[in-house]
Amino acid sequence: MRLTGITAGYEDTTVLRGVDLTIPDNAVVALLGPNGAGKTTLLRVASGLLRPWSGTIELDGRDVTGQPSHALAAAGVCHVPEGRGVFPGLTVDENLRLQAPSRTAVAERVLPAFPRLGERLTQRAGSLSGGEQQMLALAHAYTGRHSAVLLDEVSMGLAPRIVDEIFEHLKVLAASGTSLLLVEQYVKRALELADYVYVLRRGQIEFAGEPWQLGTDAILSSYLGESS
Numbered sequence: 001m002r003l004t005g006i007t008a009g010y011e012d013t014t015v016l017r018g019v020d021l022t023i024p025d026n027a028v029v030a031l032l033g034p035n036g037a038g039k040t041t042l043l044r045v046a047s048g049l050l051r052p053w054s055g056t057i058e059l060d061g062r063d064v065t066g067q068p069s070h071a072l073a074a075a076g077v078c079h080v081p082e083g084r085g086v087f088p089g090l091t092v093d094e095n096l097r098l099q100a101p102s103r104t105a106v107a108e109r110v111l112p113a114f115p116r117l118g119e120r121l122t123q124r125a126g127s128l129s130g131g132e133q134q135m136l137a138l139a140h141a142y143t144g145r146h147s148a149v150l151l152d153e154v155s156m157g158l159a160p161r162i163v164d165e166i167f168e169h170l171k172v173l174a175a176s177g178t179s180l181l182l183v184e185q186y187v188k189r190a191l192e193l194a195d196y197v198y199v200l201r202r203g204q205i206e207f208a209g210e211p212w213q214l215g216t217d218a219i220l221s222s223y224l225g226e227s228s
């Protein structure tokens with residue numbers, strides 16, 4: 001997926017200013033930056049939830065700019081949004097069926113990777129623990145072969161053990177050749193997984209390169225205001 005010259009915002013507020021970002025095939029890209037930099041907004045543009053004011057979005061070499069989110073989802077973009085991306089009033093099974101193209105996809109791809117969800121199929125998603133809800137949201141990425149999976153702070157607010165589990169799932173996805181765009185508060189862990197890193201600041205790309213080029217913890221903390 002390639003985003004070129006993306007300018008976007010909300011009503012009269014410009015959030016992104018001429019952003020270029022590429023998610024190469026079979027690669028993990030970390031998108032870092034301080035609060036309010038525009039990371040979530042960029043993911044929303046990439047998944048078609050927010051139409052950019054200018055710039056282009058290419059998927060598998062095809063211009064998909066302006067296509068709505070359901071069309072981009074059908075074309076292979078999977079967006080795991082910030083917060084628990086599940087329908088709390090529906091059961092685990094119903095949530096999975098909304099995410100997956102078929103029951104076979106759930107049985108063959110999702111349940112082997114997330115056995116605990118398999119034990120709770122009839123439970124309402126809203127009554128799962130926070131970690132289980134996030135696993136359910138993350139399960140979406142396992143439902144098929146996606147061209148790009150966009151993950152917005154999927155480890156936010158979870159216990160360290162659950163965060164470990166989430167990163168294990170991300171490693172498995174990456175090893176299977178799925179391209180990931182990762183917005184993460186756990187900067188070090190994200191950089192361990194990433195092939196490329198972008199730093200977004202006030203709506204502009206301030207750094208693009210490989211993780212080793214980003215430098216030391218001190219640089220990281222000054223860029224990002226944290227060093228976790």
Ligand SMILES: Nc1ncnc2c1ncn2[C@@H]1O[C@H](COP(=O)(O)OP(=O)(O)OP(=O)(O)O)[C@@H](O)[C@H]1O
Binds near residue numbers: 010033035042
């Ligand atoms: N629906 C909206 N309407 C108006 N402004 C918005 C809306 N959503 C986000 N913004 C503004 O856009 C800017 C960028 O927000 P965004 O959520 O993209 O940043 P972020 O980098 O993901 O931040 P964080 O790390 O805090 O999640 C912020 O100033 C925010 O207040």
